Amino acid sequence: MTSTTPAAPAAPSAPAAPEAPQRRGRPAGSPLLRYLLVRFLLIFPTILILVSVVFVMLRLTGDPITAALGGRLTPDQLQERIHEAGYDRPIVVQYLDYLGSIVRGDFGTTISDNRPVTQVLLTYGTATLELVVYGMLVALLIGIPLGRIAASRRDSGGDATLRVASILAYATPVFFLGMLLKLVFSVWLGVLPVSGRASTISTLKMSREGSSTGIYLIDAISTGDGAVISDVLQHAILPAVTLGLITGGIFLRLVRTNVMGTLATGYVEAARSRGVGERRLLRKHAWRPALIPIITVIGLQTALLLSGAVLTETTFEWKGLGFQLVQYLLARDYVAVQGMVALIAVIVALTNFVVDVIAALIDPRIRY
Template identity: 70%
Template sequence: MTTTTTEPTGGGGAPDATPTAARQRRSGGLGSYLLVRFLLIFPTIFILVTTVFVLMRLTGDPITAAQGGRLPAEELARRIAEAGYDRPILVQYWEYLGQLVQGDFGTAISDGREISDMLTSFGAATLELAFYALIVAFAVGIPLGRLAAYLRDRWPDAVLRVFAILCYATPVFFAGLLLKLVFAVNLGWLPVAGRASTGAEIQLQQQDSSTGIYLIDALKLGDGDVIQDVLEHAVLPAVALGLLTAGVFLRLVRTNVIGTLGSGYVEAARSRGVSERRLLRKHAYRPALIPIVTVIGLQIALLLGGAVLTETTFEWKGLGFQLVEYLQARDFVAVQGIVVLAAVIVALVNFVVDVIAALIDPRVRY
């Protein structure tokens, strides 16, 4: 008998070429995806900045909006000319873009404060509140979503679904007022408003290298009473804002866990006698968290929007609190700066989320 041996077309190295090529394709796909997502940041920010600029100019020039009716016509015209708001709108627009590129957001009309300094001072407070709210959202939404999936179609599942609807349907300011009424006024367990008590706030602001994030500054100070005071003041606003996102996470985790439990590989594990609890913990839970990562960017935008009402309700002096004050003063230059910063933050967070999602889930790249 004659044995015929067929040589691989590509020579001795051919068997290893296919895995290598596949790895190169995967690496190239990830790199191309991330590059495209990064480049999309710039037109996104440009469109957002342009939209905000146009909307702010629909009411006329900012000085007339803020000071109209309070100053004589001659003084008003002089200030408009000094600020350059009597020039063509396109000239103002290009000058504004040039200032933004240099990090100059302008000067507030109502208080004469540099907007970039104001954004730095009050942005830390909003960042801290958003961080607390995300912790609440994860701590409440993910475990309860997992529990609802495990007990699906039973009465606890129905209760949790109603709870989720209430979380993201209840206005943030109303939830905040209820929390203040129950836990601050009636029970007296927590402070009513503010980021810290007066004494603690003085200690925090007197530090040489203050970050503006009270928890970090309190930890640097090393005073246990100050740390406790800062955390107590953060509980109610964090819960009020965090529940808004927790309801979304609860429904999302529940839906995806139930879908994963019905997939083929879970059915195969179930046929081998794996318990439902182990299936939930080992096979269905982690894949269901991937969609959570993909929607975090949208939830950041939701948190920044909710922070306006939350900060006003609890007198949490962040960007939302300042935004309301500038709106009341009709200081549209300052309002424009705050809104543009929020838009830039949302665009950057969405890019970071896209990177994380692409790293943990290859399907996102294609």
């Protein structure tokens, strides 16, 4: 009888790897949408805080009717105007009523000239918008190229000169710089107009076209007259340079610092070790990462440009919101001042939101 050897037990098979849990994928755009939604919602508390602070600060001086017309009306007339405007009600009621009016787009009526504040904003806001755009263009055209030059020639004589110039540009008061430019280019050289947005003849030609947008360059182009276009641009040069030089100094230093920081990173050093030229390093590897902080600061500088526009418009008699704001301040018309500050708050908040959108599209890391 043959004996059979029992078969060796089969080796246990390796346990199957557990299936990786399926991740519930979120749409690729959800982080971006979530980020943008949060940034958009932050606009409303920002505007609310600014409007509330202005409301309280102006009410600390008393009611707007007494501030603007006190001494020009009899006490009975003054009380009648105060009651009609509702300034004898509790301050909380006035505040809630004012917020409700802003939501409806009603910023009140000016006291000094009895005009709807909305009409004032539409009439003079386009002039300020035009000046701010000019100033931003000058700032970018000056600050970004010179900042790149300073970064590529670090610690050279040219770099030191540019840094000193940027500090001087930022530290110089707007009104002093404006008067200095007027003295040189308008009085001494006589090559540029001293004030205003256009000559009287050009203004009449633009008004005859009947398609007034309030932005003189667009209105001048619509006339098809080269002399009118040239006149409008000549009037814009000095105010734009005055406003743009200050912000241009900030951009110059910011671009220099960020480009230098990017050039010192590991991946740029690795590209340099592979023989990539400095110009290509700056253009292909260092510039885009350094662009993110610059775009962010552009939004922050909008507030600086708007505040600088007040002095610039006054210096050059550029009749925009800044120029008109000074007139209403002198007249103690706090209703008009309140409306203009509210509009500026809205513009700054929306500009910052647009900048956040652009920065998030350029750099995906910002979305998370």
